[in-house]
Amino acid sequence: MEKINIAIVGGGLAGLVSAIHLKKSGLDVTLFEKDAYPNHKVCGEYLSKEILPYLKLLGVDLMDLKPTKIDKLTFSNSSGKTVNTMLPLGGIGVSRYALDHFLFKKALEIGVNIIKTQVNNIQFIKDEFEITTGNNEEVHAKIVLGAFGKRSLLDKKLKRDFISQKSEWLAVKSHYKLDEFPDDLVMLHNFRGGYCGLSKTESGAINVCYLASFKSFKNYKEPTLFKKEVLSKNPHLKMFFEKAVPLFEKELSIAQISFGQKTVIQEHILMLGDAAGLIHPLSGNGMAMAIHSAKIASECVLEHTTKQSFSRELMEKQYQKEWESHFKNRLRTGWILQKILLSPVFSEISQLLISIFPFLLPRIISKTHGKPVE
Numbered sequence: 001m002e003k004i005n006i007a008i009v010g011g012g013l014a015g016l017v018s019a020i021h022l023k024k025s026g027l028d029v030t031l032f033e034k035d036a037y038p039n040h041k042v043c044g045e046y047l048s049k050e051i052l053p054y055l056k057l058l059g060v061d062l063m064d065l066k067p068t069k070i071d072k073l074t075f076s077n078s079s080g081k082t083v084n085t086m087l088p089l090g091g092i093g094v095s096r097y098a099l100d101h102f103l104f105k106k107a108l109e110i111g112v113n114i115i116k117t118q119v120n121n122i123q124f125i126k127d128e129f130e131i132t133t134g135n136n137e138e139v140h141a142k143i144v145l146g147a148f149g150k151r152s153l154l155d156k157k158l159k160r161d162f163i164s165q166k167s168e169w170l171a172v173k174s175h176y177k178l179d180e181f182p183d184d185l186v187m188l189h190n191f192r193g194g195y196c197g198l199s200k201t202e203s204g205a206i207n208v209c210y211l212a213s214f215k216s217f218k219n220y221k222e223p224t225l226f227k228k229e230v231l232s233k234n235p236h237l238k239m240f241f242e243k244a245v246p247l248f249e250k251e252l253s254i255a256q257i258s259f260g261q262k263t264v265i266q267e268h269i270l271m272l273g274d275a276a277g278l279i280h281p282l283s284g285n286g287m288a289m290a291i292h293s294a295k296i297a298s299e300c301v302l303e304h305t306t307k308q309s310f311s312r313e314l315m316e317k318q319y320q321k322e323w324e325s326h327f328k329n330r331l332r333t334g335w336i337l338q339k340i341l342l343s344p345v346f347s348e349i350s351q352l353l354i355s356i357f358p359f360l361l362p363r364i365i366s367k368t369h370g371k372p373v374e
């Protein structure tokens with residue numbers, strides 16, 4: 001049976017960044033990822049700038065990917081009425097295909113041990129973890145970071161409460177080509193039962209990603225019809241779909257997206273990124289939060305491994321405290337924002353307020369974002 005020091009389960013943004021942080025700090029890290037790189041992921045692909053300084057300190061300069069620089073937002077309600085605003089901090093447009101692959105290559109380059117396998121179970125026994133992989137191998141680890149995203153078979157194995165609750169959201173994503181689409185703009189268009197984000201990525205492709213309630217989707221059964229009958233009721237989306245050329249043979253979709261409360265620590269596993277809590281995508285801040293949580297967790301792990309007095313219990317308490325101070329309010333604001341913008345009545349009122357007091361929108365947006373992380 002193999003014995004390792006630190007295991008990271010899940011090689012998305014949170015997992016890869018914590019692996020890079022810990023390895024750069026001199027620790028031995030093994031990361032388990034079930035999928036091969038590169039691959040497309042359902043995501044709005046707008047990354048808030050707040051985490052760029054931190055990544056640069058780790059030797060990861062995302063500007064190498066030549067992302068688009070985005071500092072404008074156009075928001076429309078389902079009838080197409082728009083509000084335009086500047087984004088307080090702004091962000092970059094980068095595909096998950098390029099971003100995750102870039103981080104994966106960095107991690108490999110500095111010697112992170114990356115194992116391509118699914119983790120089927122994690123148990124905490126006698127102050128260490130027993131990890132069972134897809135090949136039915138057992139690995140023992142002193143510390144486990146759970147970076148397995150919004151929904152994984154491990155959530156069931158770990159008996160996490162949110163997994164038994166109904167989750168009514170699904171999301172669909174695809175890339176399109178439309179030359180006239182501006183580089184510096186993210187569009188957020190409402191439709192009945194959801195909203196759709198559009199922004200340009202590093203390849204010039206426009207990422208189109210929408211979140212819809214299952215209730216609104218279920219009568220249409222497949223995305224093409226839903227796009228035609230529901231999304232295209234918003235004139236901006238209608239015009240986009242008429243002009244733009246799809247670049248994917250088939251759209252990617254995921255279902256059962258849960259915004260329910262999650263535990264930040266479970267069975268002594270420090271949860272990172274979406275595994276600790278998913279912010280409503282409308283805020284465009286989930287990726288930055290995943291990366292920021294990787295930083296906080298890595299710092300706690302480092303203190304635990306270098307200071308004898310900083311026990312496992314103290315490490316867990318510290319991580320929980322820091323996670324809550326950085327993210328709890330943001331998740332709540334994202335939740336309120338989503339409620340308002342998806343309610344036809346509230347959305348009309350808020351749109352009217354925003355058009356009278358245009359400074360309100362950037363203020364609301366900045367409430368879902370953090371300060372630059374260094």
Ligand SMILES: Cc1cc2nc3c(=O)[nH]c(=O)nc-3n(C[C@H](O)[C@H](O)[C@H](O)COP(=O)(O)OP(=O)(O)OC[C@H]3O[C@@H](n4cnc5c(N)ncnc54)[C@H](O)[C@@H]3O)c2cc1C
Binds near residue numbers: 120
């Ligand atoms: C519709 C939608 C749009 C969004 N748009 C944006 C946006 O524009 N901007 C933004 O900042 N955020 C956005 N987000 C949020 C963002 O995508 C997530 O917050 C971010 O991907 C979280 O990263 P992560 O590393 O926690 O999880 P992920 O990136 O999902 O990585 C988890 C990894 O774990 C692996 N894994 C899972 N289970 C196992 C297992 N058992 N064994 C091994 N590996 C496993 C998976 O294969 C995956 O690679 C959006 C989310 C949704 C749903």
